[in-house]
Amino acid sequence: MSSSTTAPASLPISTLYIKNLNTKVNKSELRKSLYSYFSAYGQVLDVVALKTQALRGQAWIVYGDHASAKAALRDAGGKSFFGKPMVRVCFFHVW
16 A cells, blocks of 8 residues: 655745844844834734844744735835844745
């Protein structure tokens, strides 16, 4: 008997990855500010911003739908946030 595995159908990506965030801002303030800023584009389900050595200065914004994430992606790249330009604003895909 053979078993086959099929990949799930691709869903539109609704998570953004952001890099180059100011590492001097405390985590709570950073998460609240990111939530407030990115809520302008649609429903934000979660903001993940960690302060570990490997992940500081990075964040993930999880939207409820792809259209909101796409709108934020188009507008947010290079915008100043706590005195630093947000770079590499892109869709985040988990394989």
